[in-house]
Amino acid sequence: MSTKKTPHLRLNLSFAALASVLLFSCASPEKEPEPVPEYPLINEIPVAEPEQDDDANALLDKAEQASVSQAIVYLLQSSRLFINEQQYGKSLHIANQLSRLPLSPSQSTYNRLNSAHALYELGEYELAQQQLKLIEQRSPTQRELRLRGQVNEQLDMPVEAILAYLSLVDRYPSQDVTDSQHLFDLITSLQPWQKKALSEYDTAHLKGWLALDQAIAKSNANPAAINDALSQWQRDYQRHPGRRLLAQISSKVQTMSNQPTIDTVAVLLPLSGREKRIGETIQAGILAAYQGEQSIHFIDTNTTSMANIVKQLQSLTPDVVIGPLLKHHVDSYLQLAPQQATRSLEPLAGPIVSDTLLTPNPAVRDDAITRVDNTDNLTAKNATQGLYPWQTLLLNLPDQQTIGANQYALSMLPEDEAKQAAFTLSKKGFKNAMVLSQDNAIGKRMAQTFAQQWQTLTGHDITIVYYPEGKKMQSSVKSSLDVALSDQRIYQLRNRIKENVKAEARSRRDIDMIYLIANADQARLVKPYIDVNISPFANAIPVFASSRSHDRDADTNTRRDLRGVTFTDAPWLIPGASKDQVQYAQAQQLWPNRSSQMARLYAMGIDSINLLDKLRAMKLLPSIIFEGETGTWKLDQQGVFHRSLGWAKFRSSRISAIAME
Incomplete structure (x- = not known):
């Protein structure tokens, strides 16, 4: 009765054969006291990246028949191909077995890279990072640099990720702008204190990337100012890889120039009840900064249901809504948003509506403050979020609902x-x-x-x-x-x-x-x-x-x-x-x-x-x-x-x- 060789069995047989050859070559007539044999050096055969149409199992078959040196190459390549085939467990098994053999420095690097790559795909980012830290080489490969960037992104280390991507774009320039775009997207996502830390590094093209970001950042959202700053940047950085992104940036600036004006603003605040003082304080801040360019309508969220408030807004047809403030009001407001909505072309003009006294009341309950302290993380429990026809700037993060495409939220998370x-x-x-x-x-x-x-x-x-x-x-x-x-x-x-x-x-x-x-x-x-x-x-x-x-x-x-x-x-x-x-x-x-x-x-x-x-x-x-x-x-990709x-x-x-x- 014949036994069919499974891939796992072939792996074990291949490694057993390799170990036997190595042990035999180490053997001597007398017993050595060392418990662990010292394998002889293997003649190194360079490891080339396998072709896309190569088969991992076919390479395992070749490894069984090949010399030790060539078998190691086949096994390293099969480990790489198993990653492409999304068989990460098999890839890790091969990498683990190979790590016990006397690999050359370049083979060891390739093996650790395979291990890190498979661990990354499995979501084991910290373990992947540990493997990457063991790799020491002066000329990192394209795959290594990309993987370092990806792992650091997942570990919430954006500065380190950017440094890896900078090396990737510098060492391996490509006609495809995908890598450059991702690099710039990551730079633009940084908070100011992260950008300051990044600027301390002396890395190829980093100064130009940061200058491009700052040309946009300091514009106060003014399209003309952005265009002027971009023109100056082009004169300063005539050979920078970021120049390939300018056409896309300019297109977005043009879109900014065509944005509609804001004529009507509705503000949803608790202007009565135990949160009255809180609402009135925010209202006073809004009015202090009000320039008289829009009509503002204040609506008390503590005197009527959110359903009635939404009806008022549908009649008012504001361009933007500020609020609500309290978390349960935020969730109710988002939950009531229609799945399909159309925007009225004729905004209803109106005077400033504010009959509320702005003088602070004597005391405010501590629990009322806690309720507006942004104390919960943003969650995504409602997958079918509706949209209002107007923009909304929420003054708190939702607890049960998600933020829609034309909605934004201020985070005051501690x-x-x-x-x-x-x-x-x-x-x-x-x-x-x-x-x-x-x-x-x-x-x-x-x-x-x-x-x-x-x-x-x-x-x-x-x-x-x-x-x-x-x-x-x-x-x-x-x-x-x-x-x-x-x-x-x-x-x-x-x-x-x-x-x-x-x-x-x-x-x-x-x-x-x-x-x-x-x-x-x-x-x-x-x-x-x-x-x-x-x-x-x-x-x-x-x-x-x-x-x-x-x-x-x-x-x-x-x-x-x-x-x-x-x-x-x-x-x-x-x-x-x-x-x-x-x-x-x-x-x-x-x-x-x-x-x-x-x-x-x-x-x-x-x-x-x-x-x-x-x-x-x-x-x-x-x-x-x-x-x-x-x-x-700073606004993140989730609208927060x-x-x-x-x-x-x-x-x-x-x-x-x-x-x-």
Whole structure:
């Protein structure tokens, strides 16, 4: 009875034959004490990329009959072909078996590349990265560079991905613009702080790519300004590969020039009930930035159902809707969007509708603030999203619904702030970070985001300490710095020798920075305690904090307690950083006692109306940014605006803006 050889059996037989030959050639009359045989060097046969019509199984058959040197080549090529055939398990099996043989350096590189490629296709990006890190060669292949870029993209390391793609486009120029287009798309997707880090590298053509991006980014969405900047760029970079993209960019600029004007704006805000103060603060920001070029209609989302509001909008036929704000209103609004809609050609003109008092009310509930804090990630649970005939700028991220093609959303996610801080600080040379975070939902999300980003960028895990409220907070900080253990050792030594030992408690020295997630009151207690518990034998540990630690109404004593802390916040809350100092001074005069929390919402109102005439442009050309009062806004491919915050530092009695990126 004959046994049919399966591909897996052929693989095992091939490797068994190879191992037998190698072991036999190593054999000697006497037993060697070494438990692992030393294989002889194999005459290297260069590994050429297999042809597209080659068959992986056919190469396995050849490997059984070939010499050792040639068999290894066939096996390497079959591993590559199994990837093309989407049989990634077989490819990995061959690569794993080959890794046990004495491959030449070039063969070993090819084998690891096959392994990394198969792992990437299986979604095992971290394992693929580990294999790529083992590859060392001065002339990387086209497949290796592309794979490095793809793996880094999936690991959320866009800067590293861009560096790989830059080498790919430079070393392997092609008539196809696909690689250049993907490279530029990735550059335009970066946040400003990521672009700053990228600009520090000295890589072929990088300066020109960044200059092309900036020519568009700084245009304020003005088509004429973009055309002028592109003309200048062409004169400056006459041999740059990015020139091949100019025709497509120019076409998009022309489309921008033909966009309809915005005549009517509807704003959906909670202007009554327990969120009244929040809604009125955003409304005040919108009106402060209003230039009188459109008619604005405010609709209270707390006095009627969303279905009735949609009917009002259908009668009003606005060009753009701002809002809703509250998350459940956002989901209801998106859910009610018709599957098919047509745009009325005659917009209904009307006066400004605003009978709401803009004077802030005394107090606002904390849970009301939480409900508008963008605390949930954007999900895609509704695959059939309808569309309204007008554009919409949502003031919160949806929870259950998806964002449509003509819809946009402002993200105020605290995770964005933590990610920016981790990225920026990791580029400052810090290696061993500690996060001290308040023990609540937002604190944990920020801490985990910071830790994940830090580990991705540096390869180092960090310590996270969640401190409770009250007296236990200080003991948690003391324990995290290992000062408590030092105190205990001193106490034990004193008891042992029965004398009063003069000794200083020593703090741990493996930490080189602390990221603090705390509100202003907690930060005021934690920061001095960190200073007190740093022993005189250790250098002071720099402390960085989130915007939650900044309360601009804090007294001089509070600022003195926070002296030296560097933090992120919206430009509106950093002295001298506002984009419109006249507007800022007027707001301070009208509402001198407005809290930091309300000031951030007021700034969001300013930004929301200033973004309206840039929505389509920022979608067409992702390079375009908007430098607003809540941060520098950038639109992603999902229609979500993410912001980059400014940096500032607590001095003895004041706060000053600083450059960190």
